[in-house]
Amino acid sequence: MKTQNASFAWQRVAMLYQYNAPWIRKQTIIYFLFSIVTSLVYLLIPSQTIRMGIYSPCRTILLFMFIWAPIVFTKGGDTRVVDRLIPASALEKLMFYLSYLLIVIGLACYLFPWMAEKISPELYPSEMNAGSTIQNVSVPLVFEWSTFLSTIAAMLTCFYFVIAAKRNRLVKAYLISIGVSIFLSIINTFYGVKEAIVAGYREAASQGSAASETEITEMVSSALNDHLYFSFFALAINVGFIFLLIFLSYRSLYRSNL
Secondary structure (H helix, E strand, O other): OHHHHOOOOHHHHHHHHHHHHHHHHHHHHHHHHHHHHHHHHHHHOOOHHHHHHHHHHHHHHHHHHHHOHHHHHHOOOOOHHHHOOOOOOHHHHHHHHHHHHHHHHHHHHHHHHHHHHHHHHHHOHHHHHHOOHHHHOOOOHHHHHHHHHHHHHHHHHHHHHHHHOOOOHHHHHHHHHHHHHHHHHHHHHHHHHHHHHHHHHHHHHHOOOOOOHHHHHHHHHHHHHHOHHHHHHHHHHHHHHHHHHHHHHHHHHHHHHO
């Protein structure tokens, strides 16, 4: 196909946006609206118990909305034969998909909740003073990045099966992306936090007392920092997996253009 060897052109990327506009426009609007409502819940409900009881499930829903966002490209059926006729190279198609999923959908899911969480301490300063075990844990930056990248890896897994699976692509996209998300989440969090809490309770039990919230907080923070090498290992796995998925997705798009 001629476009495989043609130079990259943003005009063709824009053309792909226009072609997919009927589906992605609806998805973008729904995602932004749900994200805004979630953020308003976090900001406007004065009771912390009620607020978090609603906000936490909404954030979980946003997580799955992000991971499963590529499902929009199934368009209610398999139009990949028609997609091949679009005069765009595999690289241009990949750029369109990734820019939409990572930038547009990423902002739709996480921009307003992030802003709400930054504004909230100004509205409810007393809650910051009270705090909780999780809020007081000092989490290394590499741990946060590893967790963030694991979500992207799960989404790219869903995307890959949407464009590459020959049969049952929806089932594969849903189930395998969740499997990857669970696997990477275990790698990212299980070891350090589990060991910290177990060590805290063992130490407290040896002293004949239950571990307090402050003690557990300190030991979780300490364990995360003491096992920082494991966080770098988990980060490397996430980064490598993301690059592998991007390569496999490009190869699938390239072959479909032939």
